[in-house]
Amino acid sequence: MPIVVTLDVMLAKRKMRSRELAERVGITEANLSLLKSGKVRGVRFETLSAICQALDCQPGELLSWVPGPEPEDGGGGPGD
Numbered sequence: 001m002p003i004v005v006t007l008d009v010m011l012a013k014r015k016m017r018s019r020e021l022a023e024r025v026g027i028t029e030a031n032l033s034l035l036k037s038g039k040v041r042g043v044r045f046e047t048l049s050a051i052c053q054a055l056d057c058q059p060g061e062l063l064s065w066v067p068g069p070e071p072e073d074g075g076g077g078p079g080d
Contacts, residue, residue, distance in 0.1 A: 003064070004038065005036060006061070006062055006064065007035060007062050010057055018036070025047065
């Protein structure tokens with residue numbers, strides 16, 4: 001996936017555990033884990049803003065774009 005999530009790096013820099021961040025942001029640890037692993041298709045700006053506030057960082061410190069092909073998901077969406 002061309003979008004790389006580096007949330008785990010920022011958590012380590014801030015010496016914060018996923019559980020604490022999830023509590024501060026108001027999301028489940030399971031959803032935070034999915035976000036950290038990049039296994040989500042999107043994130044609400046409201047959630048991203050809360051994460052940035054809790055970690056005192058900018059969105060660009062959590063997300064980056066890496067050139068490359070999109071993975072084939074076989075989702076059967078429009079155009080498939």
